[in-house]
Amino acid sequence: MTTVIDYNVIPGDSHLVDFDETRKSGEREGKIVLNPTPSDDPDDPLNWTPRRKWTAVACVLIYTLGACIPTAAIYSVLPNIEANTNITLSELNNGTGYMFLFLGLGCLIFQPLALQFGKRPIYLFSMLATALICVWPPYTKSNGEWVASKILQGFVGSSMESLPEISMSDLFFEHERSFALSLYGLTLLSASFLAPFVAGFISEGQGWEWVMWWCAIFGAVCFVLLFFLMEETNYDRKLKVDAATGEVITLASRKQQLGAVFTNIDEVIASNSEGNNAGEKNETKTNDIGASLQTEEYPENINIVNQVSNVEVVDSNSYAPNYEGTKTYLQKLSLFGGRRKKFLLQHYIFAPFLMARFPVVLWAGFLYGSSLVWFNVLNATAALILGGSPYDFSSSTIGVAYLSPTIFSVILFFISGLCSDWLKVRVALWRGTGLSKPEDRLWILVIYCVLGCAASILWGVGAYYEIHWFGLVFGMGLLGGCGIFGIASSATYVVDTYKELDTEAMVVVIIIRNCMSFGVSYGITDWVxxxxxxxxxxxxxxxxxxxxxxxxxxxxxxxxxxxxxxxxYWSMVDKYRKLGMH
Incomplete structure (x- = not known):
């Protein structure tokens, strides 16, 4: 068996579906190939039990809420801040723009730190620092103090922008990623919209200062939850290959419980229940998850070395795994579980600049950035439009209006997440070869093209002609909810294409996105x-x-x-693997 990377493999292309025998009806039967191939280690995040996996997902979403809510809570109370300080509305929006800029630039520091020292300690630091920073803004009385507080808040909260996407890719297979990333996108958008809703009532009842103080309290609670529940997902995957059959040895092939991570395609193609018994009839023929290393029947795993550098050939008859079960609870709380043995921080910092050479990464950043631009335009004008004549909404009423994009985000989540994963599998089936390409998911953006354009016209032109407030709130909700398409599509496109270096690629995506957001936030008031x-x-x-x-x-x-x-691309992967980075 070769252990050398095949440079002729096209990054992102994969055989997502294995076609087995043809049934009597003439329809071909197939199963989803699990990509990346999981190891036989129960502590491999891909092998975690459903409870363990979804606890990790819940922690990522809790962190997203705790870091995102303080960034958006002030949108519905900007007029109150302007009235009680010496800071103009334009200066307040400019400060928000700086915050978004440093939400992106901070990834250049914290993403490499997460790869070197582990994601768990970075999540905890970011959450605690965000909670502490929220205490400062209520005491600001000048534009300089306001900008400084927003820059610092953006910097320490920057992990919110890129780490959750990578954590989701640590936990889920290729055909599940869009759902997981859409769930993150839904949380991000919902927090951004619900925060102003709640903040409006807090401002009227306790004053705008308490908006940020409650954010600090909420952040502290999130920190405590994360400290006791969040587990490290950094993992150095090692694959064992049976010397006799050429099959990868997994938990399934060792007749251990793989949990919910094993997904059969029968649900998608509505085949009969024969496929559900594949594990029983496949003991000597092939692995259930289609993980044959190098055969004509399963060509997708000929390039198993491209997935992971640690591949070892073993005799399955005498192979006895040395895993002593899963980690104990105290081991899961360790702050050093994801730490690299070698100090490679300088390489992690420089790697994103090399990933900026790939047009796929640059375009994904542009798509993500453009989706956030409309979100910023919406937030910056909500108080102006709804709070002005003829609507004259109060702060609390403006906050209530933010329920509309929250509702639309939930509705569009199912289209963006579930339908995107379904589309990826369906296109692989339609090709008849099981081949899947990262671009297959992008067709979901047709919906965004139509709905985003219509919602923008309804919101802005409707405000110009002073239509009924319900039309504005509907347009506001549709425009805000559509953002989930950009979040999920851009992240899944990058991770599907460059999975081996997805962390470095996402840093580039987030920097582009936030630079675009900064530019629009800085000039939105004058634009309108x-x-x-x-x-x-x-x-x-x-x-x-x-x-x-x-x-x-x-x-x-x-x-x-x-x-x-x-x-x-593969030369970069080879270089970084030899250094011990991945």
Whole structure:
């Protein structure tokens, strides 16, 4: 068996479906291939029991709530802050822009630290620091203090932008990622919209200062929960291959419980229950999860070495795994469980700059950034439009209006998450070969193109013509909820394409996204003031349409670009594996 990376493999292409025998009806029967291939270690995050896995997911979502709510809570109380300080609305929006800028730039520091020392300690530090920083803004009286507090808040909270996506990819297989990442996107958007809703009532009842103080209290509670529940997901995967059969030895092949991570495609293609018994009839033929190393029947795993560098050939008859069961509870609380033995921080810091050479990563950052731009335009104008004539909404009523994008986010979550995963499997089936490409998911953006454009016009042009408030709130909700398409599509596209270096790639995506957000936040007040609601949001509508419609270019050129840069990519993977980084 070769242990050398195959440089001719196109990054992102995978055989997602194994076609077995043809049934009597003539329809081909298939099973989903688990990619990445899980090891036989029960502490491999891909092998965790459902309870352990979803506890980890819950912790990631708790962290997202704790870090995101303070960044959005002030949107519905900006007029109150302006009235009680010497800071103008334009300066307040500028400070928010700086916060988003450092939410991106901070990833250059904290993402490498998470790879070197573990994700758990970075999550905990970020959560505790965010809670402490929230105490400062109520005491700011000048623009300089406001900007400084927002910069610091953005910097310490930057892990919220990129670490959750990587944690989800640690826990889930290729065909499950969109659901997991959409769940993160739903939490991110819901927190961003519900925070102003609650903040409006807090501001009216206790004053705007208590908005941030309650954020600090909530952050402290989240820190305690994370300290006692969050587990490290950094894992150095080692695969054992049976010398006789060439099959990867997994928990399933060792007749141990794999849990909910084993997914049969029968649910998708509505095949009969024969496939459910595959584990019983496949003991000597092939592994249930299609993990044959090098055979003509299962070509997807010929390049198993491209997935992971640690591949060892063993005799399954005499192989006895040296795992002593799963970690104890105290071992899971360790702050050093994800620490690398070698100090490679300088390489982790420099690696994202090399990933910026890949057009797929740059476009994903642009898509993610454009989706956040409309979110910022919405937040920056909500208080102006709903709080002004003829609507004259109070702070609490503006906050109630933010329930609309929350509801739409939940509705569109099922389209973005479940349908995206379904689409990826379905396209692989339609091809008849089981081949899956990262671009297959991007067709879901057609919905965003149409709904985003319509929602922008309804919100801005509706405000210009002073239509009934329900029309504005509906447009506000639709525009805000559509953001989940950009979050899920961009993250899954990058992770599916460059899974081996997805952490470094996501840093580039987040920096691009937040730089775009900073630029818009910095100029949004003048944009609306100079153009007016009608012209401003007509331009927003068609910019939104054009930005999302660029997915067609990636569907056409993406496979060619990935093929052209495959040698560059695999040389990076090979180099970093030899250094011990991955």
């Amino acid at each position: 003031t100079d153009l007016g609601y009608k012209k401003c949001f007509i331009s927003v509508a068609f910019l939104c349409f054009a930005a999302n419609f660029t997915f067609l270019a990636m569907v056409y050129f993406g496979p060619r670009l990935r093929n052209r840069q495959k040698h560059m």
